[in-house]
Amino acid sequence: MKVDYELTGPNDAPVVVLSNSLGNDRTLWDAQLPALAERFRVLRYDQRGHGATPSAPGPYGLADLGGDVLELLDDLGIAEARFAGVSLGGMTGMWLAENAPERITALVPICTSADLTPPEAWRERAAQVRSNGTESMFEATLPRWFTPALAGDPQVREKYRAMLAATDDESYAGCCEAIASMDILDDLPRIAAPTLVIAGAQDSATPPAHAEQIAAAVPDAKVEVIAEAAHLANAEQPEAVNRLLVEHFSGGAR
Numbered sequence: 001m002k003v004d005y006e007l008t009g010p011n012d013a014p015v016v017v018l019s020n021s022l023g024n025d026r027t028l029w030d031a032q033l034p035a036l037a038e039r040f041r042v043l044r045y046d047q048r049g050h051g052a053t054p055s056a057p058g059p060y061g062l063a064d065l066g067g068d069v070l071e072l073l074d075d076l077g078i079a080e081a082r083f084a085g086v087s088l089g090g091m092t093g094m095w096l097a098e099n100a101p102e103r104i105t106a107l108v109p110i111c112t113s114a115d116l117t118p119p120e121a122w123r124e125r126a127a128q129v130r131s132n133g134t135e136s137m138f139e140a141t142l143p144r145w146f147t148p149a150l151a152g153d154p155q156v157r158e159k160y161r162a163m164l165a166a167t168d169d170e171s172y173a174g175c176c177e178a179i180a181s182m183d184i185l186d187d188l189p190r191i192a193a194p195t196l197v198i199a200g201a202q203d204s205a206t207p208p209a210h211a212e213q214i215a216a217a218v219p220d221a222k223v224e225v226i227a228e229a230a231h232l233a234n235a236e237q238p239e240a241v242n243r244l245l246v247e248h249f250s251g252g253a254r
């Protein structure tokens, strides 16, 4: 699958790949771009059926979503990259670090999980979206994405409602099925990339315990919990997340 992408930053700088979560697109990273593109070649892309990337019939697995990234890196002639992903994007990053370790030199999974059970709940969500469409998910989703302070802001509501509604129904469902069938927990100890796991203190979708579980399994991984942030912590607290991303990606890449 050819994904839609955008490259920003110096041509000769190390590459940082940014991967979005379920129901939004690469503009999720708008507030990271200025800080990262000063030092890195930033490669933002849209997960399949999200943003400007075409859809494909589901179900998907994380191998499909990770495979999309490998195809993109191959097409662009990028041998290796640092990788940050939010939620589904973080799962994609962990799959890559386990299955294509030579391509991932540093990893930052953000507000994500390696074990988001029960799978039936994701299959039910997939069925619901195939019947009712992505926009029907909005009122239930926004309070998971942001703390009440931001979730009530009319501009935030409109931006994220539009992104969710623009997400292809079948792809959203296929991504839910990728989460349902996710099988990355047991291989976390194989991850060799220096790893920083970021959590939102108020994230009800993937609470900080999920970050602790990942960090306990990945050799030498660290955890940072961002106060006053829910699931889309990079959008809600960009300064704190930018500082951590720049520090981690400037430090010990493998």
Ligand SMILES: O=C(O)CC1=CCC(=O)O1
Binding pocket: 021, 022, 023, 086, 087, 088, 089, 141, 144, 179, 205, 231
């Ligand atoms: O929409 C949610 O429930 C939050 C979420 C889970 C996986 C993902 O990418 O977003």
